[in-house]
Amino acid sequence: MFYEGKIYRPPSEAKSIILQITVGCQHNACTFCTMYKDKSFRIKSRAEINDIINTAHAQDSDAERIFLADGDAIAVDSVLLIEILDQLYEKFPQLKRVGIYGGPKDILAKSPKELAELKAHGLTMVYLGVESGNEEILTSVCKGVSPEQMIAAGQKLKESGLALSCTVILGLGGNILSQEHALDTARVISAIDPHYLGALTLMVEQSTPLAKAIKRGSFQLLTPLESLTELRTLIQHLNVTHCVFRSNHASNYLPLRATLPDEQADLLVTLDNVIGSQSLERLRPEYWRGL
Numbered sequence: 130m131f132y133e134g135k136i137y138r139p140p141s142e143a144k145s146i147i148l149q150i151t152v153g154c155q156h157n158a159c160t161f162c163t164m165y166k167d168k169s170f171r172i173k174s175r176a177e178i179n180d181i182i183n184t185a186h187a188q189d190s191d192a193e194r195i196f197l198a199d200g201d202a203i204a205v206d207s208v209l210l211i212e213i214l215d216q217l218y219e220k221f222p223q224l225k226r227v228g229i230y231g232g233p234k235d236i237l238a239k240s241p242k243e244l245a246e247l248k249a250h251g252l253t254m255v256y257l258g259v260e261s262g263n264e265e266i267l268t269s270v271c272k273g274v275s276p277e278q279m280i281a282a283g284q285k286l287k288e289s290g291l292a293l294s295c296t297v298i299l300g301l302g303g304n305i306l307s308q309e310h311a312l313d314t315a316r317v318i319s320a321i322d323p324h325y326l327g328a329l330t331l332m333v334e335q336s337t338p339l340a341k342a343i344k345r346g347s348f349q350l351l352t353p354l355e356s357l358t359e360l361r362t363l364i365q366h367l368n369v370t371h372c373v374f375r376s377n378h379a380s381n382y383l384p385l386r387a388t389l390p391d392e393q394a395d396l397l398v399t400l401d402n403v404i405g406s407q408s409l410e411r412l413r414p415e416y417w418r419g420l
C-alpha cells in the first residue's frame with residue numbers, strides 16, 4: 130500500500146488495514162505534536178480513494194477491520210464518507226469495524242444527523258484526543274477548543290451511537306498545573322463518559338515549541354512518581370458509567386488496565402502501593418533511568 134509520509138494509528142487498530150483517505154491533520158497546531166508537521170492537510174480525490182480501496186482489496190479481501198487515516202479523516206464531507214463506507218462494506222464482505230480519528234472542531238462541524246448516518250453506514254469507532262480538561266493547558270498547547278467544546282464534541286459522538294475512545298496526556302500541564310490538569314481532565318472525561326480512555330505520558334520531541342519551553346525553564350516535566358500521583362488524582366475523580374481504561378502505551382511508566390468504575394478502587398490501591406513505596410523499581414526502567 131502506498132502511503133504519503135509516516136502513518137499513525139491507535140494501538141487498538143494494529144490489526145486493521147490503514148486506508149489513507151486524507152493526508153495530515155487539518156488543525157496541525159498542537160505544540161506537543163509532531164506527527165503531521167511535514168504534511169499539508171488535504172482530502173484525497175475520489176479517484177485516489179478508489180485506487181486505495183482497490184489496492185487494499187487486492188491485498189486482503191477478507192479484511193475485518195479498517196482504519197481511515199490520517200489524523201483527522203472525520204473532516205471528510207459526510208456524503209463522501211458515507212459513499213466510502215458503503216463501498217468498503219460492499220468490497221470487504223467480512224468487514225466488521227471501521228475506525229477513524231476525529232478532531233473536536235470537525236466533530237462539532239457535523240450535525241447529530243450526519244453522525245448518526247455515519248454510524249448507520251458502518252463507522253464504528255472514533256478516536257478523540259482530549260489531552261486535557263484544563264482551559265489554560267488547552268490554550269497553551271493550541272488545541273483549538275475549550276473544555277466545554279471538547280465535552281460537546283465527545284457527547285455528540287456518544288449520542289450518535291458511535292463507540293468513542295478518548296486519550297489524555299499525563300504531564301501536559303507540567304508540575305505547576307499538575308493538580309488542575311488531573312481534576313479538570315477528570316471533569317471533562319466524566320462529562321463525556323467515553324467507552325474507552327487511554328492515558329499517555331507526555332513525551333517531548335526536540336523540534337516542538339514545548340521542548341523550547343523546557344529549555345527556557347518555563348515548563349517542567351513531571352518525575353515518574355509525580356506522573357503517577359497525577360494519574361491517581363485523575364482516576365479518583367473520574368465518574369464514568371462503563372469505560373475500559375488503559376495506560377499501557379510505551380510512554381507510560383506503569384502499565385495499567387482496568388474497567389471503570391468496577392475496578393476503580395483496585396486501580397487506586399495499585400497506584401497507592403507504587404507511589405507509597407517511593408521506589409522506581411516497578412516502573413519501566415527505559416524511561417526513568419534517563420531522567
Ligand code: SF4
Pocket residue numbers: 154155156157158159162163164165200232258
Ligand atoms: S489535533 Fe491531533 S494530530 Fe492534529 S496537531 Fe493536534 S494532536 Fe496532532
